[in-house]
Ligand SMILES: O=C(O)CCC(=O)C(=O)O
C-alpha cells in the first residue's frame with residue numbers, strides 16, 4: 384500500500400483532464416466535504432472476479448473519499464480496523480485490579496459493539512462518500528468473487544427497490560447485463576471506479592528514488 388501510495392503521489396504532476404475536473408468540481412461543490420478542490424483521482428477497472436483487499440486509505444489523503452462507480456454493481460465491505468480489537472485486548476491484559484478490569488471490559492465491549500461490520504452495494508452511476516469513523520476506524524474492501532450477497536447491506540432496501548423497478552415484467556433490456564437472485568449480484572461485466580481524494584500537501588520531488 385505504501386509503495387502504491389508513493390507511486391500515486393509521483394504522478395501528481397499530471398494535469399487532471401477537463402472532463403474529469405467537471406466531475407470532481409461538482410463533487411467538491413455539492414458535497415462541501417472536501418477542504419479544497421479534489422486533486423487526486425484513481426481510476427480502477429475490476430473484472431467480475433476481481434476485488435480489492437481490505438485496507439485503509441493512507442495518511443497522505445484528507446480523510447474523505449468519494450467513489451464514483453460505473454459498470455457492474457459490487458458490494459463493498461467495511462470491517463472494523465483490527466487495531467480497535469487489539470487495543471481493547473491490550474487494555475484487558477494490562478489491568479490487574481478486578482473491579483477496574485470489569486468496568487473497562489464493559490466499556491470495551493460497548494466500544495466494539497458500536498463497530499459492527501457493514502456493507503454497501505455500489506450501484507452503477509452511484510457516488511459513495513465516506514469519512515469519519517468509516518474512514519479511520521474501518522477497513523474497506525471488495526471480495527474477489529462474481530456472486531456477491533448483499534443481504535446485510537445498509538442500502539439493501541434501495542437496492543431491492545431498484546432491482547424490482549428494473550426487473551418489472553416484461554424484463555427490462557437495460558438490466559440484462561447482470562443476472563441476479565433476490566439478494567445477490569452476479570457480476571458479469573467489469574466495473575470502473577473513480578476514487579477521488581484530496582492530497583493535502585504536495586511536496587515536489589518528495590518521492591524521487
Ligand atoms: O475502486 C474502488 O471502489 C475502491 C478503491 C479504493 O478503495 C482505493 O483506491 O483506496
Ligand SMILES: [Fe+2]
Nearest residue numbers: 438439440523
Ligand atoms: Fe480505499
